[in-house]
Amino acid sequence: TTVTNETSIASGKTFDYIIAGAGLSGLTVGNKLSAKGYAVLIIEAGPDASWNPEVYEAEGRAFGSKTCNWQYPAYGDDGKPLLWKVDSGACIGGGTSINGMVWYRPTKAELDKLEALGNRGWNWDNLEPYMVAAERNIPPDASQIAQGAGSDPDAHGHSGFVNTSFPTPLRIPKAVALYKEALPLVFPGLAIGDDLSNRTAVSSATSMYTIWHDPVTGKNRRSSAADGYLWPPSQQRATLTVLATHKVDRVLFGHDLTAAGVVFLPTNGSVPSSKGPRVYATKGVILSAGSLATSAILERSGVGDPGVLKAAGIKRLVDLPGVGAHLNDQPGTAAYALVSTAYQNDASIIDNRSLFAPEISLINVDELWPLTAASRIRDIASARGLRSRAQSLVDARAAANILGAEAVLNATIDLIITHRLPIVEFLAESGGPALYAAFWPLMPLSRGHVHINSSSPLHHPIITPRLLQDPFDAAIAVSVARASRAVFASAPFGDVVADAYYDPPIGANGTDAEYLAWYRQTMIGASHWVGATAMMPRHLGGVVNPQLRVYGTSKLHVVDAGILPFQVTAHMMSTLYAVAGRAADVIMDCQ
Numbered sequence: 001t002t003v004t005n006e007t008s009i010a011s012g013k014t015f016d017y018i019i020a021g022a023g024l025s026g027l028t029v030g031n032k033l034s035a036k037g038y039a040v041l042i043i044e045a046g047p048d049a050s051w052n053p054e055v056y057e058a059e060g061r062a063f064g065s066k067t068c069n070w071q072y073p074a075y076g077d078d079g080k081p082l083l084w085k086v087d088s089g090a091c092i093g094g095g096t097s098i099n100g101m102v103w104y105r106p107t108k109a110e111l112d113k114l115e116a117l118g119n120r121g122w123n124w125d126n127l128e129p130y131m132v133a134a135e136r137n138i139p140p141d142a143s144q145i146a147q148g149a150g151s152d153p154d155a156h157g158h159s160g161f162v163n164t165s166f167p168t169p170l171r172i173p174k175a176v177a178l179y180k181e182a183l184p185l186v187f188p189g190l191a192i193g194d195d196l197s198n199r200t201a202v203s204s205a206t207s208m209y210t211i212w213h214d215p216v217t218g219k220n221r222r223s224s225a226a227d228g229y230l231w232p233p234s235q236q237r238a239t240l241t242v243l244a245t246h247k248v249d250r251v252l253f254g255h256d257l258t259a260a261g262v263v264f265l266p267t268n269g270s271v272p273s274s275k276g277p278r279v280y281a282t283k284g285v286i287l288s289a290g291s292l293a294t295s296a297i298l299e300r301s302g303v304g305d306p307g308v309l310k311a312a313g314i315k316r317l318v319d320l321p322g323v324g325a326h327l328n329d330q331p332g333t334a335a336y337a338l339v340s341t342a343y344q345n346d347a348s349i350i351d352n353r354s355l356f357a358p359e360i361s362l363i364n365v366d367e368l369w370p371l372t373a374a375s376r377i378r379d380i381a382s383a384r385g386l387r388s389r390a391q392s393l394v395d396a397r398a399a400a401n402i403l404g405a406e407a408v409l410n411a412t413i414d415l416i417i418t419h420r421l422p423i424v425e426f427l428a429e430s431g432g433p434a435l436y437a438a439f440w441p442l443m444p445l446s447r448g449h450v451h452i453n454s455s456s457p458l459h460h461p462i463i464t465p466r467l468l469q470d471p472f473d474a475a476i477a478v479s480v481a482r483a484s485r486a487v488f489a490s491a492p493f494g495d496v497v498a499d500a501y502y503d504p505p506i507g508a509n510g511t512d513a514e515y516l517a518w519y520r521q522t523m524i525g526a527s528h529w530v531g532a533t534a535m536m537p538r539h540l541g542g543v544v545n546p547q548l549r550v551y552g553t554s555k556l557h558v559v560d561a562g563i564l565p566f567q568v569t570a571h572m573m574s575t576l577y578a579v580a581g582r583a584a585d586v587i588m589d590c591q
């Protein structure tokens, strides 16, 4: 495999396939296509950062690090910048080079819902084998099992390329034991188990990560998409070329809007975009630049909402208002409890290591609202149509998007009500002088958008997250924030916690308005962006069809997190490796 920064490797040349973005999806698809003998070029905007311990050491990355991170600005509806920046992978490996590495699987119900939204073939039965194929699970050892870790062999793959395992040593075992005792007291019915990938039996467990333990250095190492699909000696092949530090500007179309290649340029801006070199593809162009960048490439190529294209000075080729609409992420924040001084130096309670969230709990409506679940569900079910209409009118100004928003909303409500899928993720942690919980609504109904406002590929996309705009999301946020305080105020923490209401200093009698105001002030996106190029029927505001082909074009596909129309109730990677694996087969079948 050739990996280079040299423009000349691609300039003026012809490949079978060109892929934009060497992140999770681009590397998975590129690996599979090149294995079949196709000549594949992947163009990645960022560098190869595999030499950097911030990337390869699982615990080497400081929070908010700029290494391999676009740190995109985000904006409110008023166009003013928000206080937080959006983390997004910016080197070979994409998000998997900087992410939190948490690994567990989604459920059958939600993957089947992809198909129910009009995407034939995209269901659990077809995707699960790809999840299995991607993973190489390393079971816990006896001491990890004794501390609550466990791995159900049926819920994992065992001979893939992405390593999954528990950290050595496990983190904060005494605190995790207290969390396991306290959480079901506050969320009655929560099923504490040993493997969150087996969701038929478990809804809270010790976390597993995409890591492996290196006995030579004694450190936990990240297992990124590049570690799995690009660097291994067994995966080297003459048919794969990766051009790093170059950005795809736009797609070149031939006759009948058939994708024929791309214009690209060095990410450092050393070549003006009007002079960007071209590279050609005979079989297709695949956009895998991620939820936050693929829609920008489409828009610069003339595919998108006519209003957006006009404002950016781009000639319209395909009227596709779903591009950049339906953007969705989970709004997260954290609440802290002060640990009594006697325990502040106890490493089994506070270790200040950075493998995030040693215990993860997934909480459903009955557990969040034990006394009022039925009436809450009635409220949300009766308001569903009105809500999506109002929201989408603000978002996208297009009829198809309103219908699409409604279809997604109905699907989500069905998953919450009929399948009792979780609505909150609760992550147990400690740090500094405190124990703390981070949390977010897991399947938020609010939706934002991401668009360009200029034709330059060197300008960042304009991300408008619109987190917590929907009243249902806001109600969940307030309730889980309150519940987090109750966890730290519960009997199991009696000895360890000195102040359950340490930060924010809002007491048990704080009002909903106070909790909501604090939540809005402190929240950031959980980095699980989906929806910007949704796989849905075109009349619902979809951008790609079930073959992942962009509507109105030929030989142009999107394969990345943006094609998911809604959140899954698991961190993204397990689903995305499966989606990308199947996508490669679907795209080859199109030939």
Ligand SMILES: Cc1cc2nc3c(=O)[nH]c(=O)nc-3n(C[C@H](O)[C@H](O)[C@H](O)COP(=O)(O)OP(=O)(O)OC[C@H]3O[C@@H](n4cnc5c(N)ncnc54)[C@H](O)[C@@H]3O)c2cc1C
Pocket (backbone or CB within 6 Å): 020, 021, 022, 023, 024, 025, 026, 043, 044, 045, 046, 087, 088, 089, 090, 091, 092, 093, 094, 095, 096, 098, 099, 100, 101, 102, 103, 246, 247, 248, 249, 288, 289, 290, 291, 293, 294, 297, 457, 526, 527, 528, 529, 559, 560, 561, 562, 571, 572, 573, 574, 576
């Ligand atoms: C901070 C953070 C923490 C996360 N934690 C977890 C976690 O614990 N568990 C989990 O499962 N998921 C987690 N995720 C989410 C997960 O990493 C992403 O969902 C996943 O990487 C998305 O894959 P993708 O292929 O869509 O895009 P990415 O992996 O982001 O890849 C897109 C690539 O395209 C490149 N690119 C962008 N624009 C262009 C262009 N114009 N031309 C060429 N290349 C371009 C980017 O540099 C990037 O390398 C996290 C993400 C982040 C950012």
